[in-house]
Amino acid sequence: DIVMTQSPDSLAVSLGEGATINCKSSQSVLHTTTGKNSLAWYQQKPGQPPKLLLYWASTRASEVPDRFSGSGSATEFTLTIRSLQAEDVATYYCHQFHRTPFSFGPGTKVEI
């Protein structure tokens, strides 16, 4: 099974500052035939379902602001939020959809 880990567990960021969240997978999630990483990032606010932010590690989902970006490959990934806004307060999860059992990281809570 692929185990996902994230760091830090939580972080406090000032408005307008940047935030970086790291995610590691216990096995590579890189498709060797397509060159794509089956790694997604979700944002979840209290009382709401998760919202897809990024997929294939770095492709922004529809209507996601460009202050959100993703990078990494194989087993190490990063979500970067440039110039944090108040509405970005949430918990962020990385997720591998490379193989079953699909798995999520434990989440990183971002606060102001």
Add this chain to the structure above:
Amino acid sequence: EVHLAESGGGLVQPGGSLRLSCAASGFTFSDFAMTWVRQAPGKGLEWVASINGAGTTTYYTDLVKGRFVISRDTSRRAVYLEMDGLRVDDSAVYFCAKAMFPRNYLFVSWGQGTLVAVSS
């Protein structure tokens, strides 16, 4: 616009059963895989089960294998999660989600969830 609406949650005793439903609209239902993901109170997201667009292939986390069954009905545009032998640690909000691409299991659209509470 894609819309997913879960129902069927509630309070059940340990060992009991529940059937969750997810009504889907706004897309060609049979083209996309569907999944159930749960979230215990104050905890993270946990994948539970997925089913392909045709309903011919299913996948489960080992935690529910043999107790839960995922199915879908194209004519009703619905996905189901039949849950038997419920345990206290199955208590969670259960979300259904739709895949982003055909023949893919990246989940892009989510319902609001339905709460399952297992307690004596």
